Amino acid sequence: MSYSVKETFTSGTSSGSAVAPPAPAALAAKVRTVAPSMTRSMQRVAEAVAGDPAGCAALTVTGLAERTGTSEATVVRTARLLGYPGYRDLRLALAAAAAQQEAGQAPSVTADIAVDDPVADVIVKLARDEQQALADTAAGIDPVQLEAAVAAMATARRIDVYGIGASNLVGQDLVQKLLRIGSIAHAPVDPHLAVTNAVQLRAGDVAIAITHSGRTVDVIEPLRVAFDHGATTIAITGRPDGPISQYADHVLTTSTGRESELRPAAMSSRTGQLLVVDCLFIGVAQRTYERAAPALSASYEALAHRHSPRPTRG
Known part of the structure; x- marks a missing residue:
């Protein structure tokens, strides 16, 4: 039997072989998937790295903790919950994600559907949300x-x-x-x-x-x-x-x-x-x-x- 995802999320690695961390392109998707089940302090860290990968990649674990108003331990726990063995690995992924953003490969963020949105806008917003859901799930x-x-x-x-x-x-x-x-x-x-x-x-x-x-x-x-x-x-x-x-x-x-x-x-x-x-x-x-x-x-x-x-x- 292969390892269970529940082991990955509790320990960061499987009890058998090491679990590959998510690719840089999948980092934002991973944050969106896992963030709702995090503590509020861990959510602040996750939101920071997803929103500004370049800025966070330049920070030490202490610097990111100060920026998010959390502790170094919280930063490390967040990195592991996102699938990285430690903060160093997360930082490398952030640098790679920032490079992809510069190259125009980052997914677009859409606005929520409003009550007074015209039908044409609803079509566009729903289509983008569906595309993003497919991309996030695939990743x-x-x-x-x-x-x-x-x-x-x-x-x-x-x-x-x-x-x-x-x-x-x-x-x-x-x-x-x-x-x-x-x-x-x-x-x-x-x-x-x-x-x-x-x-x-x-x-x-x-x-x-x-x-x-x-x-x-x-x-x-x-x-x-x-x-x-x-x-x-x-x-x-x-x-x-x-x-x-x-x-x-x-x-x-x-x-x-x-x-x-x-x-x-x-x-x-x-x-x-x-x-x-x-x-x-x-x-x-x-x-x-x-x-x-x-x-x-x-x-x-x-x-x-x-x-x-x-x-x-x-």
């Missing part, structure tokens, strides 16, 4: 975790997907894709049914939980039951340090998205979740191609036949 997905999750799903006897509200809709999207390539998959809407389904899972089965907050009890409970019964468990969440990770063999992190009054968390997190489930589906389809291709063709044929004109009686 934050751990390929090792994704590969391990795909491997488990490709050989699974059965796959259960748990989610509530908007997350359940994302789960339904994944399930209908998996069914079309011959996988046995379920996404129960009722949380009680999710738990009773989870009781039936065993080693060789897979359970996937989708929760932006990482704290949704109705999603955590069936995943815990599946975990206790030996199934391989996967969490798709915007809060990899949340309670859901305690019962996840593999954690896939999504972007937290830009929330606002008119764009709540359920809406801002959906884009990243859909990217992750699409990555899972494509990975499974690749690994099971000999089975998946004929199954997909059969489903296309069945749908085409359903929509073809029916013969009429003379």
Whole structure:
């Protein structure tokens, strides 16, 4: 079993081999993902390094602590929570990120949607936010975790997907894709049914939980039951340090998205979740191609036949 993301966020490195720190281009995305779960003092450090990488790269650990009104220990803890072994590594990443900004490679920051925005502005703002959510999620997905999750799903006897509200809709999207390539998959809407389904899972089965907050009890409970019964468990969440990770063999992190009054968390997190489930589906389809291709063709044929004109009686 590969290392769990929850180990990365508590210690900065996995208990086995060292975990590669995020690339400079992914630093801002990492800050946006992790900052909501930080203490306020750590958030000040994270916001400073994301907002002014060049200025912070020039500071010692003492200098950054003074600039943010925190302590040296807080700066070091923030660096580790962002995935760097220590402040020196974070400082090098900041210098590289500053160089990328100078080259015009930094992502643009958009304004929130206002009540009186014209439709044309809403289109532009939403499109930019969706693009940023995709970029942030792509930068934050751990390929090792994704590969391990795909491997488990490709050989699974059965796959259960748990989610509530908007997350359940994302789960339904994944399930209908998996069914079309011959996988046995379920996404129960009722949380009680999710738990009773989870009781039936065993080693060789897979359970996937989708929760932006990482704290949704109705999603955590069936995943815990599946975990206790030996199934391989996967969490798709915007809060990899949340309670859901305690019962996840593999954690896939999504972007937290830009929330606002008119764009709540359920809406801002959906884009990243859909990217992750699409990555899972494509990975499974690749690994099971000999089975998946004929199954997909059969489903296309069945749908085409359903929509073809029916013969009429003379």
